[in-house]
Amino acid sequence: MSKKQKELNFEDFKNLAKKKDLSLPEKIGFPTSYRKGYYDAILNDIFTKLPINTTTKKVVLDIGCGCDVLTHKIIDVCKKQKHILILNDSQEMLDNLPKDDYPKYIAGKFPLEHTVLNKYRGKIDFILCYSVLFYVFANDNIYQFIHEAVDLLKPGGRMLVGDIPNFDKRNRFLQSEEGKTFLKNQKKIKGSTAHENLNQKMDDTVIFSLMMRLRKFGCETYLLPQNPDLPMANRREDILIVKR
Numbered sequence: 001m002s003k004k005q006k007e008l009n010f011e012d013f014k015n016l017a018k019k020k021d022l023s024l025p026e027k028i029g030f031p032t033s034y035r036k037g038y039y040d041a042i043l044n045d046i047f048t049k050l051p052i053n054t055t056t057k058k059v060v061l062d063i064g065c066g067c068d069v070l071t072h073k074i075i076d077v078c079k080k081q082k083h084i085l086i087l088n089d090s091q092e093m094l095d096n097l098p099k100d101d102y103p104k105y106i107a108g109k110f111p112l113e114h115t116v117l118n119k120y121r122g123k124i125d126f127i128l129c130y131s132v133l134f135y136v137f138a139n140d141n142i143y144q145f146i147h148e149a150v151d152l153l154k155p156g157g158r159m160l161v162g163d164i165p166n167f168d169k170r171n172r173f174l175q176s177e178e179g180k181t182f183l184k185n186q187k188k189i190k191g192s193t194a195h196e197n198l199n200q201k202m203d204d205t206v207i208f209s210l211m212m213r214l215r216k217f218g219c220e221t222y223l224l225p226q227n228p229d230l231p232m233a234n235r236r237e238d239i240l241i242v243k244r
Contacts, residue, residue, distance in 0.1 A: 009139045010090065010109045017067060017092035027096065028066040028131070034231050039069050043077075045227040049240050050126045050160045053077050058125035061086045063110050063149060064132035067096035074128070075103055086116060086124075111148035124152045127159040134165055137202050142210060146241075150219060153243040161239040163226070167201040170235035182234070211239060218244045 025035040047053045065087040078085040085103035136145045173179040211221040220242040226233035
């Protein structure tokens with residue numbers, strides 16, 4: 001993958017979203033093989049941490065929702081559970097999603113001022129931010145991003161910052177016996193997607209400093225593993241934030 005692809009930013013994704021020759025996973029920076037056949041496993045893993053599928057009439061916000069099949073599945077579940085669902089991404093990305101009265105769409109780069117967000121500030125039950133934090137880390141201020149999101153939560157509300165590539169976790173895996181076997185079975189490590197720029201290293205220090213900072217501001221934070229069935233669980237993890 002080229003250097004340019006590794007350093008994608010919000011504007012780059014707007015351009016990808018408009019390309020008709022790309023698959024939906026490719027529009028959000030993944031090879032098709034990294035999502036095809038894994039959607040239900042990813043969705044179930046998310047739902048073990050955010051109980052969107054077992055609750056009703058909640059307010060759910062998906063920041064950087066993309067336009068992949070996963071987003072379409074989340075829309076279906078939220079509609080079935082009678083949630084208020086708010087999807088945020090670029091207009092170009094949102095144009096690939098169903099054109100309907102449901103869900104509510106917010107176009108623009110988060111954080112942003114918007115009448116819908118202002119209406120639900122302090123009232124949101126669940127926030128999902130999946131496969132997004134790396135880009136914030138590479139291009140913007142992750143602390144501002146997370147604080148702005150947490151401010152939208154109601155007391156007791158949950159935010160899942162999911163699918164975080166951790167350079168240190170990756171290296172620990174590759175140095176393990178399991179990792180050595182993994183390398184023997186592959187000519188190269190699958191996973192050099194747009195979400196894993198080894199020059200922009202999200203590592204233990206970044207992840208734990210973010211968690212500690214949020215605890216100082218009265219939140220509970222938990223570092224959670226992904227289900228081993230997920231394609232990059234050996235080098236990615238999730239942060240669950242609970243607002244007090």
